[in-house]
């Protein structure tokens with residue numbers, strides 16, 4: 001039976017894809033002003049770490065990289081059951097790109113190398129590059145086990161069932177290891193009133209580059225985000241309403257034959 | 264040697280052909296070189312007309328550990344000094360791209376639909392916001408890594424000179440990840456990506472037995488049956504190969520009929536490239552209606568049988 005397990009979970013306070021809207025005039029989405037929420041798969045990642053702690057004991061630490069408003073994602077993680085939380089930010093650069101986020105997380109991992117498992121969502125809801133987990137792992141020289149659909153813990157090692165386009169794999173790696181998970185791995189619990197209240201009272205530790213012994217220059221962006229726009233989909237939006245349902249059905253079939261999409 | 268080099272890599276020989284073609288078009292007629300790193304005998308790189316082939320001599324059965332391919336590519340990057348590295352945006356491709364970015368400290372992005380070289384960087388377009396929007400970005404700094412969505416492999420344009428070959432031996436490092444088991448998913452099944460017509464169903468359907476209605480309509484239309492995530496992942500009424508959307512399959516049929524589907528953004532991204540979209544929903548305010556060409560506001564339990572009758576003349 002494995003002993004207590006120290007799990008970390010990286011969470012992102014990303015753009016809410018349902019609430020984000022394009023400006024009518026330009027078709028552009030103002031990402032910096034869009035509403036935000038915790039990235040979907042990151043909740044699965046927190047849930048998985050919490051389940052492991054419930055089974056084997058240990059501790060779950062949630063980490064995020066971002067401006068102070070990103071604390072919201074940490075509160076969510078605490079409400080699901082994380083024990084403590086760390087906000088990594090650089091006042092000089094409120095918004096980092098993927099490289100910056102990975103560098104910041106790797107700097108934290110180098111300074112405090114005391115994790116057994118470090119969970120990530122396999123991609124973020126807003127940008128979904130799916131690169132942060134494996135990139136941090138590479139920077140730390142740790143194994144990365146991506147696309148986890150089932151995670152079990154063995155003595156000092158993790159076993160991950162994962163899915164690729166054409167094959168399924170079961171792989172195993174000794175601690176410390178980085179694991180990314182998708183939505184199928186679990187159903188994240190819905191925080192209760194009490195757990196949300198408790199989460200809101202927990203202290204969130206804030207650290208910056210200086211605390212991690214770096215100067216932040218290596219967090220500089222290597223991506224210039226030009227714009228995010230919603231492509232125009234010109235649909236006809238013709239409502240078909242005949243005298244009765246049979247008439248509507250005939251109208252539809254006629255329209256589809258005229259379009260040449262039905263023989 | 265003049266011009267710039269684009270390095271392409273994929274674990275899948277099939278993907279190399281398409282990547283070489285993408286690289287050629289990114290070079291847009293400039294005197295650049297396309298070099299390919301791949302496993303195996305490199306037939307695809309030759310067929311695609313790569314100027315150079317780096318044969319990665321990976322230890323047997325190292326595919327499950329992306330750090331091995333990343334280490335191999337790191338050596339190739341040193342040799343080729345590429346302006347840009349293109350990989351296929353498959354799950355393994357994205358993983359390898361990310362690990363390579365970590366070891367060479369380069370910009371990386373995935374799921375890219377277009378790529379162009381510019382004076383100060385590499386301009387790309389990619390899907391963002393769960394497929395609701397397109398992001399336009401410029402990757403800066405040396406050796407940016409771009410994982411591109413699959414493009415139909417073209418015939419390739421043979422290089423002026425025959426492909427040169429460089430073998431890249433890889434020292435087998437300590438095995439960090441061990442493969443316990445690998446199962447190939449059963450092939451065949453439904454290839455919904457290539458369907459011409461799809462009749463797709465969502466949670467408007469009350470029970471599994473009622474799928475018969477949908478199947479009957481699909482048969483009458485010469486269509487295959489698709490579905491939303493809840494029908495496959497939660498109810499389990501249809502297998503995953505029917506599941507359309509962000510986390511399911513991307514389809515682009517000529518006709519997509521959405522029945523009892525609300526039109527959540529994560530579903531829309533999977534079917535938005537359909538030529539003609541039809542929605543049947545009892546709620547005339549369902550978001551799917553704004554994304555459809557023809558809509559019928561009504562109960563699917565009345566509309567679907569009426570369509571079947573109209574099609575079969577019964």
Ligand SMILES: Cc1cc2nc3c(=O)[nH]c(=O)nc-3n(C[C@H](O)[C@H](O)[C@H](O)COP(=O)(O)OP(=O)(O)OC[C@H]3O[C@@H](n4cnc5c(N)ncnc54)[C@H](O)[C@@H]3O)c2cc1C
Pocket residue numbers: 040041183464465466467468490491492493494506507508509510511512522523524525526527528529530533543544545546549561562563564
């Ligand atoms: C990270 C993430 C990834 C996701 N990936 C996907 C994905 O890949 N694919 C996907 O589909 N979803 C995905 N989802 C889920 C998505 O958000 C929606 O929950 C889902 O698409 C809704 O499915 P639905 O339209 O079948 O159900 P609902 O949203 O419940 O809609 C049912 C519709 O049926 C209509 N209806 C009910 N009864 C009738 C009737 N008798 N006649 C006619 N109409 C009727 C209702 O008016 C309603 O519009 C994802 C979600 C997340 C968070």
